Amino acid sequence: MELTRFxxxxxxxxDQLYRRNLVNxxxxxxxxxxxxxxxxxxxxxxxxxxxxxxxxxxxxxxxMLVRPDTVPRHTxxxxxxxxxxxxxxxxxxxxxxAHQTAAxxxxxxxxxxxxxxxxxxxxxxxxxxxxxIKIGLKFAEKHPLAINGTILVIGSxxxxxxxxxxxxxxxxxxxxxxxxxxxxxLDAYYNAQPIARLAYAKPNKPVTKLAEEE
Amino acid sequence: MELTRFxxxxxxxxDQLYRRNLVNxxxxxxxxxxxxxxxxxxxxxxxxxxxxxxxxxxxxxxxMLVRPDTVPRHTxxxxxxxxxxxxxxxxxxxxxxAHQTAAxxxxxxxxxxxxxxxxxxxxxxxxxxxxxIKIGLKFAEKHPLAINGTILVIGSxxxxxxxxxxxxxxxxxxxxxxxxxxxxxLDAYYNAQPIARLAYAKPNKPVTKLAEEE
Numbered sequence: 419m420e421l422t423r424f425x426x427x428x429x430x431x432x433d434q435l436y437r438r439n440l441v442n443x444x445x446x447x448x449x450x451x452x453x454x455x456x457x458x459x460x461x462x463x464x465x466x467x468x469x470x471x472x473x474x475x476x477x478x479x480x481x482m483l484v485r486p487d488t489v490p491r492h493t494x495x496x497x498x499x500x501x502x503x504x505x506x507x508x509x510x511x512x513x514x515x516a517h518q519t520a521a522x523x524x525x526x527x528x529x530x531x532x533x534x535x536x537x538x539x540x541x542x543x544x545x546x547x548x549x550x551i552k553i554g555l556k557f558a559e560k561h562p563l564a565i566n567g568t569i570l571v572i573g574s575x576x577x578x579x580x581x582x583x584x585x586x587x588x589x590x591x592x593x594x595x596x597x598x599x600x601x602x603x604l605d606a607y608y609n610a611q612p613i614a615r616l617a618y619a620k621p622n623k624p625v626t627k628l629a630e631e632e
Numbered sequence: 633m634e635l636t637r638f639x640x641x642x643x644x645x646x647d648q649l650y651r652r653n654l655v656n657x658x659x660x661x662x663x664x665x666x667x668x669x670x671x672x673x674x675x676x677x678x679x680x681x682x683x684x685x686x687x688x689x690x691x692x693x694x695x696m697l698v699r700p701d702t703v704p705r706h707t708x709x710x711x712x713x714x715x716x717x718x719x720x721x722x723x724x725x726x727x728x729x730a731h732q733t734a735a736x737x738x739x740x741x742x743x744x745x746x747x748x749x750x751x752x753x754x755x756x757x758x759x760x761x762x763x764x765i766k767i768g769l770k771f772a773e774k775h776p777l778a779i780n781g782t783i784l785v786i787g788s789x790x791x792x793x794x795x796x797x798x799x800x801x802x803x804x805x806x807x808x809x810x811x812x813x814x815x816x817x818l819d820a821y822y823n824a825q826p827i828a829r830l831a832y833a834k835p836n837k838p839v840t841k842l843a844e845e846e
Binding site for chain 2: 419420421422423424425426429432433434435436437438439440441442443444445446447448449450451469470471472473474475476477478479480481483485505507510513514515517518519520521522523524530540550551552553558559561563564565566568570572574575576577578579580581582583584585586588589590591593594596598599600602603605606607608609610611612613614615616617618619620621623625628
């Protein structure tokens with residue numbers, strides 16, 4: 419494949435939207451979660467985030483990056499105020515509503531887009547009922563990144579909901595079977611098609627598919 | 633779908649590997665990059681990272697999470713020493729070699745796995761020749777997360793290589809056409825199948841696919 423080269427000088431001369439699209443694609447495919455929160459007046463909020471990640475397994479910690487200049491600006495203030503938030507994996511059946519929650523609504527994005535808030539006795543933050551994988555988190559830490567004002571939010575997992583049929587004997591969750599989709603850039607959505615799981619890599623052992631090994 | 637519920641009490645009682653598999657799947661699909669570095673003696677290193685993300689478009693900044701207890705332990709010391717590193721999108725044609733670079737080799741993982749180091753006049757860090765999307769970065773910041781010792785590394789983009797045929801007129805990179813794959817958990821690999829791109833969300837506008845709008 420013929421490759422095109424870009425340098426910081428090229429970036430500086432680009433149209434702003436062209437640069438945003440290009441640079442937002444560079445990391446590769448991204449997860450896609452709806453983040454549910456509640457403000458102190460009890461108003462629900464839900465917004466899409468594509469930068470959610472694993473921080474640790476024991477204790478179970480997850481993080482997300484919040485851009486100060488992006489639309490879902492209430493998410494951060496809500497989760498700091500009320501201490502809880504939820505991650506909800508987006509599926510193809512509601513990806514258009516999920517995308518639409520990024521619009522600057524005055525009302526709750528649940529009401530505006532037809533998504534259904536769902537509550538647990540464990541914590542006050544709303545889940546998205548339409549999601550099959552849902553995680554409740556308690557706000558733990560917030561790290562502002564001096565370099566450009568992006569904020570890393572870390573939460574500790576307080577509750578997890580996973581489809582029983584998608585749980586494998588070793589704890590692996592078959593996200594493709596659960597219908598979880600992924601994203602790239604600012605606006606592109608994808609289904610995932612399994613290639614394989616590979617056995618733990620060791621220096622003197624050939625690469626093995628996990629099913630072959632069992 | 634019938635959902636199973638897990639709480640921190642369940643996590644505490646789980647087998648360690650079961651818990652690692654489960655919690656590593658919770659964020660959703662992840663990008664998959666080989667990170668190339670060089671130490672001060674000129675020995676190349678390459679290791680897989682699934683937690684690489686966009687930090688900012690202007691200036692172009694990217695980040696990655698490094699677990700202190702994971703295998704690719706030389707990556708961090710190398711990039712701090714020699715100041716540069718590369719991200720290389722993994723494709724299906726070399727995903728097994730990419731997986732294998734996580735093994736604890738004494739020699740360079742390029743030699744051990746048959747991947748080809750490739751150099752640019754712009755900076756000293758090795759690219760993976762087999763990759764179609766390659767990004768050169770200069771080390772900018774390192775944030776240790778007090779909560780569990782995970783380290784957030786931020787770099788500024790100094791060079792980008794993208795297949796010309798995968799660049800769309802608005803700067804969007806068609807990652808599926810470029811062959812970029814994604815991952816979940818510790819060991820699962822996936823191809824991505826496009827659903828759609830959606831137009832910018834506004835409160836009083838119905839959701840529109842981007843091709844429909846143009």
